[in-house]
Amino acid sequence: MEPPPRKIIHVDMDAFFASVEQRDDPSLRGKPIAVGSSAARGVVAAASYEARVFGVRSALPSVTAARRCPDLIFVPPRFDVYKQVSRQIQAIFQDYTPLVQPLSLDEAYLDVTANLQGLPTAWATAKAIRARILAETGLTASAGISYNKFLAKLASDQRKPNGQFAVTPDMGASWVETLPVARFHGVGPVTAKKMHSLGITTGADLRAKSLEFLRAHFGNAADWYHAIARGEDHRPVDPDRIRKSSGSETTFNRDLFDPVEIEAGVQQMADDVWGWCAKAQAYGRTATVKVKYADFQQITRSRTYPTAIDTEAKLRAASRELIRTVLPPIKGIRLVGVTVSTFDPLAEGTVALPLFDADGP
Structure with missing residues (x-):
């Protein structure tokens, strides 16, 4: 006999950093705020929902954010406060299950199959957790409930902010078919663009492709895409999972030869990665720059x-130093990427948080 389906909850705080700032300073409530620096090379770490209406989001350059929202209020981050609140939330989770896998300071997977509190359903458990968070921190959270991690994470976005949504075993596969692939965990902007070029825009389109087709176009990631298109994900909630790296890459609209343009692309990727590092309060010791040439030859420098x-300044400097080792290019460059890794206790200032790589399974 097959074991009963897992009961997985993905809890995601609503605009966490910005909400903490609005909670602690009533004058900011109802206003568009960005947590981060307004400096010329600053990056938004988080944005309130009022700011998101204008297209302001995390990892966006502050100059761009201010242009999109002229009334935007920049608030310096207080990571010590965010970590303290995160610890409060983690303590609440532990009252319901020991199987908690944090992804960052503001989100986590919980396996509540064992039902420590004797609540009748995972839906009731999610409601109880969200009510506790609101009562004890003054902050709202959204939740997704399902039988696996992939679907639970998708579901938590469905009723944001301050809501919850469940994907049951009898609806999982058909629900996935209705969604755009760009929403799928593990399908980033570059992959989504490639899928679109192959005629894959929805879960139904992805499911229609054979495993052989996916392997030919997406290599090692094909099995993951094939599974999630059917609502399948057998990964357990792992409290001991440690994130190994965080990275971002971009494919240029044309092959680049100009060192200034190439360096600018690398700096943008460094800013994207820094946005995650700042949000998660996790810092690595290794910087890696990836380069893919026009002929698809790929090299890395670490x-x-x-x-x-x-x-942010250190990551920018490290990325700049590494890309300059291959400039001027011997041939056109079509893609660049930046990755930070080695999140270990040796890294002074590193917060040893269990983290999951949001860029893939």
């Missing part, structure tokens, strides 16, 4: 530092 890359 450097590991004795202490953590714990500021």
